Amino acid sequence: MYRTRLSMHHLGGGAMTSRRARIASACIICMLMLIVNLGVATPALAREYSIPQVDIDATITADGSLEVREERVFSFDGSFNGVYWNLPQGEFQGRDVTVDVISAGEIEGGRKTAYELTDSGDDRTYSIEEYGSSLRLKIYARHSDEDAHFIITYRINNVVLRHADVAELYWQFVTEGWDVESQNISCAIHLPVPEGQSVVPEDTVRAWGHGPLDASLAFSGNDIVYTVPGIGSSEFAEARVVFPESWIPGAVQDSSSALADILQEEQREADKANRQRMNARIVYFGSMVVAGGAAAASVIFARIKRKSYNEAIKPRFDDDYFRDVPTDDHPAVLGALYHGGTAVPECFTATLMDLTNLGTIALQHVKIKHDGLFGSRLEGDYRLVLNKPIPPEKPNATRSERDAGRINRKAIDLMFEKVALGMADKDHAPGTYPPLYFSSIEDYAKEHASSYERAYDSWKGSVETAYEQRFATGGTVVELPASALVAAGVADIVLAALFFFISIVFGMPFPLIIAFSALLVASGVYAIVCGANRERANEEGRETKAKLEALRRWLKDFTRLDEAIPTDVVLWNRLLVMAVVLGVSEEVIKQLETVLPEVIHSDYLSPTYGWYYASSVNSLSPARAFSSAVSTAHSVSTASTASSSWSSGGGAF
Known part of the structure; x- marks a missing residue:
């Protein structure tokens, strides 16, 4: 028309x-x-x-x-x-x-x-x-x-x-x-x-x-x-x-005149358009003020709450260094505390090192004969031998002693009841435990994934339960208003989406749309991160973790400090076990071999030092070799049990 x-x-x-x-x-x-079709490829056939x-x-x-x-x-x-x-x-x-x-x-x-x-x-x-x-x-x-x-x-x-x-x-x-x-x-x-x-x-x-x-x-x-x-x-x-x-x-x-009517009509339209433009400007600038204000408010709110929380959880211990194991808790429990509540594979290695110190097991380096296409060959391996069972729990045992007994028994159950017996030769004498070869751990995890996974998770659960009861609950636990921070973050992200679409509708310049939307998303993510990143520790847990962090710094720096280096082999026996869960074992051994060779080669320290001494087995120390074997076996067993839960089938209808 x-x-x-x-x-x-x-x-x-x-x-x-x-x-x-x-x-x-x-x-x-x-x-x-995009959401509906994530991971689904469809051909573009439409013109x-x-x-x-x-x-x-x-x-x-x-x-x-x-x-x-x-x-x-x-x-x-x-x-x-x-x-x-x-x-x-x-x-x-x-x-x-x-x-x-x-x-x-x-x-x-x-x-x-x-x-x-x-x-x-x-x-x-x-x-x-x-x-x-x-x-x-x-x-x-x-x-x-x-x-x-x-x-x-x-x-x-x-x-x-x-x-x-x-x-x-x-x-x-x-x-x-x-x-x-x-x-x-x-x-x-x-x-x-x-x-x-x-x-x-x-x-x-x-x-x-x-x-x-x-x-x-x-x-x-x-x-x-x-x-x-x-x-x-x-x-x-x-x-x-x-x-x-x-x-x-x-x-x-x-014969009719039209100009006056035309001017009147267009003036009405001009007034209407100007009102609409004014409304658009109000929405235009108002949305920017709301977006900027919401982003700023979320960041300020998150910073205030986070600062208040950080001050509340700040430990009283603030020295740079700590020179002993902070508590008499099992090293795996202290390792879980240091790693945020998770028992990592190094905690299992520390458990076996502790059992070696107690004389429960012995670490040995052996040569194993393998027959191949071009004849037989000798390959190096490490093995553990069970010397004696875990003693029964004493009636008057402390909590840390009870925790240590449970953790050690579950470790022995995994290594000897499951892996060693599961991979033993048919002619093995009944009633005894065969040696545990490090090389057999991954093989057992592949062949008996569910059994390995259950036993490993049982040990891991005993460590993390002990950590929860000892360091994460009871006492003074500072709560972070996580729900409010996450809600503020989600609100910012939703507001960013609304701002994006409203701004497109009202013709805002695209760079401004992107800038304010990104600002809202960034402030939302910041608030969510502030709400999600919180300590799972009571007051004693916070103090102990601060000392563990200070101990780690000392283990890295003790030869560079202007102070006497302790020569107590009993202390170093405990520190070498802790060095594994703190991730500084290799550095500690290198420093000790330089400044205190007589300590690490003493008879008392030899069971623990044996875990650090690298033989010809892939040039790895037993501690590193065992941690690697446990980590790989856990990954293999997890993958195997996950894949076994999938199935397919058919039938008639």
Whole structure:
């Protein structure tokens, strides 16, 4: 249609245009599709196209008609047979407006190729047919995965109204109903200025535009140029121009005056558009204030709560170094405390080292004969021998002694009841425990994954339970308001998504959208991290962990300090076990071999030092070799038990 409902003034508009709404909807749909289709690959079979460029050149003739040249660039993704236009015509203010198509074709390499008018549907032709109240112009031109530049020319007869006081063009140069958005639109309207006269904006000529907010119009000599970044399929862009009625002497003139009514209508539309722009600015700047304020509030809230929490959990012990094992707890329990409540494989190694000190087991380096294709060969291995059982629990045992007994018994059960017996030769004497070879640990975990996993988890659970009861519960436990911090973080992330879509709808510059959305996400993540990263320790646990950290620093630095190095072999026996769970065992041994060789080679320390002495078994010390074997076996058993839980089957129905 050539004159429809009044819409946005001066190409300004409402708070939300359908094009921007579609952009926001598309973003939402893309996010949902990404979530639904994570990990699922689907072939892209649909054809798509876009219209990245539209250039319209319209000339008003002396008889009140409009001669139009329209060029559109189509960008095809897939194979297409052609394109089409629906050119509206019909009754307009008591007169018939008709359309005559003059030509249709394509611009290739800068040259225009005119196509033949025919109903054959052959390639490089065009056809015209009645389509409701419009003319449908079809251009047949096959294209696949490329851009095509089409051009049509047509004449709209009797479209300019000649009133008693002014002439009026009211024309939708881009109509509703296109399948896709039209982008980067330029429309130049050439006025029929008689010789000796000129265009004087807001005097002889007035112009308005109705369409999206981000469009504009400008006078250029005797022309009016409309520029529109984009028109959605349910939008339109229209021009309204009034000029002296004497400029179209060949048009039929009516007797009514129209300028006063036109100015009144456009003023109402201007006021409406200005209100809408003001509302948009309020939302525009208000959303930035809310986003920035919410991000700042979350960060400040998280920092205050985190600082208060850190001060509350700060241990009284603040020395740089500690030179002894802080408590008489089992080394695996102290290792779990140091590692945040988790019994790592090094804790199991420390358990066996402690059992070696107690004389319960003995560590041996052996040579094993292996028969191969080219004869037999000797390979080095480590093994553990069970010397005596774990003594029964004493009636008056302390809690740490009871914990140590449970942990040690479960370690012996895993290593000897499960692995050693499970991998023993058939001729093994019943009633005794065969030696445990380090090389058999991974083999047993592969062959008996569930049994190994249950026994390992039982030992691990005994250590972590002892840690929980000793250092994580009871006493003074400082609580961090984690729920509030996580809620604040989640709220920021949700607000970031809302801000993103609202900002797109209201046309905020994309860099600002990204900046404020990223700020909200970052503040949300910060709040969540502050809420999630908390100590699981009571007051004694915090003090003991601080001493463990100080002990680790001392074990790394003791030869570089200006102080006497202790020579007590009993102390070093305990420290060497702790060095394993603190992750500094290799450094400690290297320093001791340099400054105190007589200590590490003493008979009392030899059972513990034996765990550090590397033989020819892959150049690894027993401590490292055993930790590696346990870690690998645990991974293997976990993978095996996980895979066994999957099944497939079938049946009849």
